[in-house]
Amino acid sequence: MRLADIENSGNAIGLASRLDSSKAISVTKDLSSFLCEKKIKVAPESRIANILGMPGRSLHEMAADQVPAIACVGGDGTILRVAQKLPFKNPPAILGVNVGAVGFLAEFDVNTRDSFNQLLSTNLIEERCMRLSCHVDNQDYYPPALNEILVITSRPSKALSITIHVDKQVYSTGYLDGVIITTPTGSTAYSLSAGGAIMAPEVDAIQLVPVCPFVRTGFKPIVIPASSTIEIELLRPKLNAIVAVDGQNEYTINSATTKRITIRKSPSGISFLRTQASRASFFSRLNKKLLPGAKFPVPKYDQPEE
Known part of the structure; x- marks a missing residue:
C-alpha cells in the first residue's frame, strides 16, 4: 500500500x-x-x-x-x-x-x-x-486487547488466590497479585517488565505471566498456542479482582458471584x-x-x- x-x-x-x-x-x-x-x-x-x-x-x-x-x-x-x-x-x-x-x-x-x-x-x-477477547461467565464481554489483559487484585495489600485452566486442564493454583495474558505485540510491554519473554511478531501464541506470585506458588511464565482457551477461577469470594484491557479500561469483578474469566484469541x-x-x-x-x-x-x- x-x-x-x-x-x-x-x-x-x-x-x-x-x-x-x-x-x-x-x-x-x-x-x-x-x-x-x-x-x-x-x-x-x-x-x-x-x-x-x-x-x-x-x-x-x-x-x-x-x-x-x-x-x-x-x-x-x-x-x-x-x-x-x-x-x-x-x-x-x-x-x-x-x-x-x-x-x-x-x-x-x-x-x-x-x-x-x-x-x-x-x-x-x-x-x-492478533488480539485477545475476554468475557466473564459468558455474559460480560470486554473490548479486544492488542497488548494484554491483566487480572489483578482490587486491594494492593491482598493477594488473589486463583486457578488457571488452559484448554480445561489445570495449569496452576496459588497466590499472586495478578496475571498478565499477553499477545506477541504486548510481550514488549507490561509483560516484559513482569519477567515475561519477548515474542517475535510472527509467533502465533499467547503468554501467561504471573505478577508477584507467592514464592511457593507454582506459577511461572508460560507460552501456549494461540488456539488455547484460558479460564481463570477466582477462589477468594471476599476479594474482588480487576480486569484491565490494554491499560485503557478497568472492570471490577465480583469474586463472590463470578465463576470464570475466559480469555482467548479474538477473531478481530x-x-x-x-x-x-x-x-x-x-x-x-x-x-x-x-x-x-x-x-x-x-x-x-x-x-x-x-
Whole structure:
C-alpha cells in the first residue's frame, strides 16, 4: 500500500492524535494540511476535528472500506486507545507517528514536509497482529486487547488466590497479585517488565505471566498456542479482582458471584503499516528502543495520555 494511492480511490486517511501534547497536535495539524494539499481526503477523529476545523467522525465509524488507514499521532498509548475503539470488523490499518518517549508501536518519526512526502510515496506493507477477547461467565464481554489483559487484585495489600485452566486442564493454583495474558505485540510491554519473554511478531501464541506470585506458588511464565482457551477461577469470594484491557479500561469483578474469566484469541485482529525495512528488522527496533543498550528521552513531566 502507498498512502498516495488513496487519493485515486476516493477513500480517506483517518487522523487521531494525543490531545494533551502540544507537539502531537502540531504534527497532526501539519499532517492534515499536507494531505489536503495533496488532494487526499482526511477523516479526523471527532475529538481532534474541532481543533483542525474540520468535520469529524467517531473511531468506530472508520471501517477499512472507506478509511483504509489511520495515522495515530502520539505514542504507544495513543495507538492502544485508538485500536480499542476502531470497528471490530474490518478496522483500518494503523500508521503510528511517534511523538512520545519510546514509540515501539508508533515507529514513524515524521514531523516535516520532507518526511511527509517520503512517507506518502513509501511502499508500506501490513503487519497483522492478533488480539485477545475476554468475557466473564459468558455474559460480560470486554473490548479486544492488542497488548494484554491483566487480572489483578482490587486491594494492593491482598493477594488473589486463583486457578488457571488452559484448554480445561489445570495449569496452576496459588497466590499472586495478578496475571498478565499477553499477545506477541504486548510481550514488549507490561509483560516484559513482569519477567515475561519477548515474542517475535510472527509467533502465533499467547503468554501467561504471573505478577508477584507467592514464592511457593507454582506459577511461572508460560507460552501456549494461540488456539488455547484460558479460564481463570477466582477462589477468594471476599476479594474482588480487576480486569484491565490494554491499560485503557478497568472492570471490577465480583469474586463472590463470578465463576470464570475466559480469555482467548479474538477473531478481530489489527494491522500496522510498516516499511519493508522495519518489518524485517524487528530485532533492530528492539535493540534501538527497548533492550539494555537503548537510549530514549524521558520527558521531565511525562504523563500517560488523558
